[in-house]
Amino acid sequence: MxxxxxxxxxxxxxxxxxxxxxxxxxxxxxxxxxxxxxxxxxxxxxxxxxxxxxxxxxxxxxxxxxxxxxxxxxxxxxxxxxxxxxxxxxxxxxxxxxxxxxxxxxxxxxxxxxxxIPGVQRAAIASILPMTPPVLLLDSGANVTVTEDYLEQFAVMGNAYMKSVHAIERPRVGLLNNGSEACKGTQLQIDTYKRLESNGKINFVGNIEANNIPFDACDVLVTDGFSGNITLKAIEGMGKMMLSTLKNCFYTNIRTKTAAVLINEEIRQIKRDFDPSEYGGAPLLGxxxxxxxxxxxxxxxxxxxxxxxxxxxxxxGVADEIANDIKKMIDARHEQVDNAAVMEEIK
Amino acid sequence: MxxxxxxxxxxxxxxxxxxxxxxxxxxxxxxxxxxxxxxxxxxxxxxxxxxxxxxxxxxxxxxxxxxxxxxxxxxxxxxxxxxxxxxxxxxxxxxxxxxxxxxxxxxxxxxxxxxxIPGVQRAAIASILPMTPPVLLLDSGANVTVTEDYLEQFAVMGNAYMKSVHAIERPRVGLLNNGSEACKGTQLQIDTYKRLESNGKINFVGNIEANNIPFDACDVLVTDGFSGNITLKAIEGMGKMMLSTLKNCFYTNIRTKTAAVLINEEIRQIKRDFDPSEYGGAPLLGxxxxxxxxxxxxxxxxxxxxxxxxxxxxxxGVADEIANDIKKMIDARHEQVDNAAVMEEIK
Known part of the structure; x- marks a missing residue:
């Protein structure tokens, strides 16, 4: 290698x-x-x-x-x-x-x-969010303006990555949104919801509200690069702020410093869990x-x-997986269009 | 009252x-x-x-x-x-x-x-984020699709609220974005940046990245209701997750439970600081x-x-303040348009 x-x-x-x-x-x-x-x-x-x-x-x-x-x-x-x-x-x-x-x-x-990869409209930057289990968020900043086509492809690419690299058999794919109902979000989210719901190759679990991200709501979280970037950074900032608040609170006086000594091992583990450097980098998919x-x-x-x-x-071999999945998706869509044309002719 | x-x-x-x-x-x-x-x-x-x-x-x-x-x-x-x-x-x-x-x-x-209020295009839901000092985020969910006109008005309304209710003399107004440079974001953010920059009535401090929200970057944070809602909920979810992680870590064994007793007072303060019920509700502005x-x-x-x-x-009397500020803003814009028309005629 x-x-x-x-x-x-x-x-x-x-x-x-x-x-x-x-x-x-x-x-x-x-x-x-x-x-x-x-x-x-x-x-x-x-x-x-x-x-x-x-x-x-x-x-x-x-x-x-x-x-x-x-x-x-x-x-x-x-x-x-x-x-x-x-x-x-x-x-x-x-x-x-x-x-x-x-x-x-x-x-x-x-x-x-x-x-x-042939057929891929836009590559995406995927980020591993420091959750248990980890969540793959894409796009996390490269594509601030997207279409439902891009988002459906991001879902397929994120699915392939989590399946191969994180060995999750049927990754749960969610759409980041401001509510759980299918009618929520802007027109982009409403259209993307329908696309993901009808895509037979992924395990779509619906809209995900941002407060549920840390609580094992999905394995792959699909969104545009603008809100993806904001989500990623809000999570990063909050993690940093909470750790620094905790540190200050342990440094308050002798009593709290004693507590810090007693619980040192566990706090270090929390710090490791939220440490981005443990998670490596962001894979570019597509x-x-x-x-x-x-x-x-x-x-x-x-x-x-x-x-x-x-x-x-x-x-x-994620790149090959993605190439296969994207090809199948495009073929399936062509077939749908062909079938629709045949049905139209029969009428 | x-x-x-x-x-x-x-x-x-x-x-x-x-x-x-x-x-x-x-x-x-x-x-x-x-x-x-x-x-x-x-x-x-x-x-x-x-x-x-x-x-x-x-x-x-x-x-x-x-x-x-x-x-x-x-x-x-x-x-x-x-x-x-x-x-x-x-x-x-x-x-x-x-x-x-x-x-x-x-x-x-x-x-x-x-x-x-006359002249207000869309009312907004503003949320107080649990930071020190608090940050007013608007819109936090009511208007998923917005224009730069709406966002400029949100800035003016948030400014009036923080000035009156939180007694901040010149609230720092920021625009939520995926980078600090003026060219960042979608066309909406690029256009809104110019608007806020040229609005003489507010203290615009530029683009704010979400990781800086907890670190005293601004007093008023302006954005569309879609990313506002996601930001609000990501912050809420992370706060909840960190507190529950901390709780689990204190309950691990006798040693950690002893630490918990020693530091109980400080941890309760952290919990209060992140408790949304201390902050009241979300004011509807406009x-x-x-x-x-x-x-x-x-x-x-x-x-x-x-x-x-x-x-x-x-x-x-925030509602009156907002009414005044919006009226002034509209008058100033009309004057600009009138001046431009005069300049055009002179040419």
Missing amino acids: KIIIDAMGGDHAPDEILKGAFDAVREYGVELIIVGDEKQITHLSNVNSFDLTQHRVVHTDVVVNMDDDPMVVLHAKKESSLCTGLRLLAAGEGDAFVSAANTGALFTAASLIVRK LRKPVIKAHGSSKAKAIKSAIRQAKDYAVT | KIIIDAMGGDHAPDEILKGAFDAVREYGVELIIVGDEKQITHLSNVNSFDLTQHRVVHTDVVVNMDDDPMVVLHAKKESSLCTGLRLLAAGEGDAFVSAANTGALFTAASLIVRK LRKPVIKAHGSSKAKAIKSAIRQAKDYAVT
Whole structure:
């Protein structure tokens, strides 16, 4: 299993990216193609006693910044570690690509360089929400404006991912909405509800209200990228706020500090449960090959988790599953249209 | 101060509604107009040793159910406690109306019976998010499809409410979005950003990402009713989940139970901070008179808080403030249009 890693993307590149990648090699036995500044990569490998001879380094000193416009990246930064890594993936030199670079640039470049699976209208960014069990939310920010066609495809793609990577036999697919009834939401949700309900290949469990997300309401949660992004961030912000409130409350006085010592182990577990770096990155779904977006603020642990996730994505063949499912869905729709035409003629 | 209370709305009506109302009388010295089934109201007053002679009871035995269609309520349930209470408010018999009935029915009936302030395009449901300091989120569910005109008015209305009721001199008004840059979001957010930026009467602080909501990013958060509802519920669900996780962790074993005893006081404070019933209900803004929507699951404490809020809403004259601000905004826009026409003629 060869993982291509963008050594230069993210707030803590290249140090933390490389540390995480080296940890992943030790833990998961993956082989690396490291894309980035060779001098820095060699230096950091020496400092961390990491043997580069089993891996490949592809040099480039062009770096994508966090605020670079995606279109500018595609034209003026073709030689960046981001674009170079994606080209290596597209050319079949590695099995998956991991980057903590700017989301917009990664999403746009991946859609154009790795390309979408035939029939897929828009790729999506899926996020694993830190729930028990985890919930796959898509789209979580790439497509702020969507149609019911896109959302139905997101449902099919999310279903394939949770089935393959999380080994859930019949993932429960829900539609994020402002009420449980089929008539709720804007016209988009009303139309999408009908689509998902009539799609025989997925286990649609109806509308999901956001207060039920943490309480095992579904495995895959489908929505547009605007409300998906807001949901993801509201959950992230609340988790962070509650943990900091808890911390302050333990630091109040000697009595509370004693309590903190007694319950230290359990609180650490809660912190781990809500720690995004344990969950790895966000898989981009609908592309021909596995791409994982790691959080821009990723440190070594998050990068290691993202590489584990990239490996799972590649080894389970999700992209092929998605290709199959999308093809079947399109064929079924054509058949419906054909049947309707025949019925029309008979009349 | 006369508060009209819908004794029959909500999951725990009329018992908890009346208990909460009686508590509010004791604590805030308000006078009540209680609308509902007279027999039950008299019985509950006797049971709770509440002296009805200082208050008025308006009898009706028609009740709005949680799943009643708003349009059906307006036509077939004109005599319900909900519609009767709103008519009393419109007629000036009381200063504010509180109901825990079905949101859609209350919003629709209030917009038609109490009527909107002249110039207001759509009334909004505003929710107080349980943050420190609190954040007013609007719209939080009534208007799933909006325009930049509506959103600008929501900003003006939320600004007036936080200024008057929460005594914030220059409330910071933010636009909920999926990124901080002015170009973020759908066309709606891009257009609304420009509107809010050029509105000289409000202190616009730009786009707010949902992860920053708990960290004092703004006082008023403007958005459409679809993403507002999702944000509100995601925050509610996460708060509930974190508290239940914490509770489970304290119940693990003798050691953790000891910690729980030591830190009991602080944890209770956290629970109070996140308890929606401390915050009262959601003010409906843009109506000629104060209407407060209490949560459908409200018990006595939440009803008491909602009545306190109704009193604050009425006593501070927010509705007049909103009327003034909306009028000024419309006049300023007309002036702009007139000036542009003059400039055009001069050319």
